Amino acid sequence: MKYEKTINSILVLAILTGSGTFYYQNYVKSQCDSPITYKLGDFDEEFGITKKDFLSSIDIASNLWSKSINKTLFKYNENGDLTINLKYDSRQKTTQTNQVLKADTDKLNTSALNIKQQYLTLQEEYTQDEKEYTNLVSQFEINQKSYNDKVTYWNAHNGAPEDIYNALVAEHKKLESDYSLLEQKRTNLNTVVENINNFIHTYNLLVDSANQNINKINESAGKEFEEGIYDPNTNSITIYEFSTDKKLIRVLAHELGHSLGLNHNQNPKSIMYAMNKANNLELTTDDINDLKIKCKLP
Numbered sequence: 001m002k003y004e005k006t007i008n009s010i011l012v013l014a015i016l017t018g019s020g021t022f023y024y025q026n027y028v029k030s031q032c033d034s035p036i037t038y039k040l041g042d043f044d045e046e047f048g049i050t051k052k053d054f055l056s057s058i059d060i061a062s063n064l065w066s067k068s069i070n071k072t073l074f075k076y077n078e079n080g081d082l083t084i085n086l087k088y089d090s091r092q093k094t095t096q097t098n099q100v101l102k103a104d105t106d107k108l109n110t111s112a113l114n115i116k117q118q119y120l121t122l123q124e125e126y127t128q129d130e131k132e133y134t135n136l137v138s139q140f141e142i143n144q145k146s147y148n149d150k151v152t153y154w155n156a157h158n159g160a161p162e163d164i165y166n167a168l169v170a171e172h173k174k175l176e177s178d179y180s181l182l183e184q185k186r187t188n189l190n191t192v193v194e195n196i197n198n199f200i201h202t203y204n205l206l207v208d209s210a211n212q213n214i215n216k217i218n219e220s221a222g223k224e225f226e227e228g229i230y231d232p233n234t235n236s237i238t239i240y241e242f243s244t245d246k247k248l249i250r251v252l253a254h255e256l257g258h259s260l261g262l263n264h265n266q267n268p269k270s271i272m273y274a275m276n277k278a279n280n281l282e283l284t285t286d287d288i289n290d291l292k293i294k295c296k297l298p
């Protein structure tokens with residue numbers, strides 16, 4: 001009897017050991033083999049995206065992880081365990097303001113470049129016309145001196161004979177018409193100069209406005225802030241800021257990575273890098289290797 005009992009207790013121990021191992025395997029299984037179910041929580045409309053678009057971004061972000069190991073890691077369920085929130089505050093507001101400023105700056109720069117091209121063309125024309133004008137003035141001065149010398153000469157000789165007198169009158173008329181042509185050219189040149197100066201003034205105003213915008217953007221750019229967070233205590237992800245669709249997918253993928261139990265890695269291109277610097281929508285091998293370790297995959 002006693003002997004048998006001893007065998008019995010060894011058997012019980014063996015079963016306990018077995019079930020312990022099984023329990024551990026079951027724990028690993030829940031991490032990667034059965035998908036994390038997620039639902040939407042708070043959703044602030046001020047971001048300007050629809051719930052449908054937000055869900056589709058979550059889908060793309062979660063698929064980055066799922067596809068990398070060929071397992072469904074996340075699944076939408078209106079009663080899901082993981083809550084994903086989209087929360088609007090000063091962070092997104094700053095980003096939106098900067099986007100408007102950036103678009104405005106781009107327009108200002110384009111206009112400024114246009115204006116610059118116009119005044120450079122005008123300046124080229126002006127240089128050419130001004131040279132021509134200066135030559136005409138020199139020629140006019142020579143003609144004028146020649147006329148004046150002749151008049152002085154004939155005045156000193158008690159007047160010119162009729163034919164010479166008539167020739168001088170014609171020469172005088174020609175000088176007058178040349179002079180008025182020169183005056184017209186001078187006025188035109190001054191108008192061109194005025195136009196060039198107006199263009200330069202406008203150009204400077206545009207560049208000034210663009211610089212003011214850039215300064216405003218730079219003022220806020222120095223401040224790093226959290227774009228999103230995964231809170232393991234409430235099992236929730238909250239997104240606070242994104243500037244583009246890609247950045248949204250990246251921050252979602254990052255926080256979903258945390259919800260899988262992943263930590264940051266040191267590759268700046270990684271989804272699990274501490275900062276959302278890159279724009280690629282692929283996991284790096286560092287990301288995938290960490291996931292494989294988490295999921296006990298080879």
Ligand SMILES: [Zn+2]
Binds near residue numbers: 254
């Ligand atoms: Zn993080």
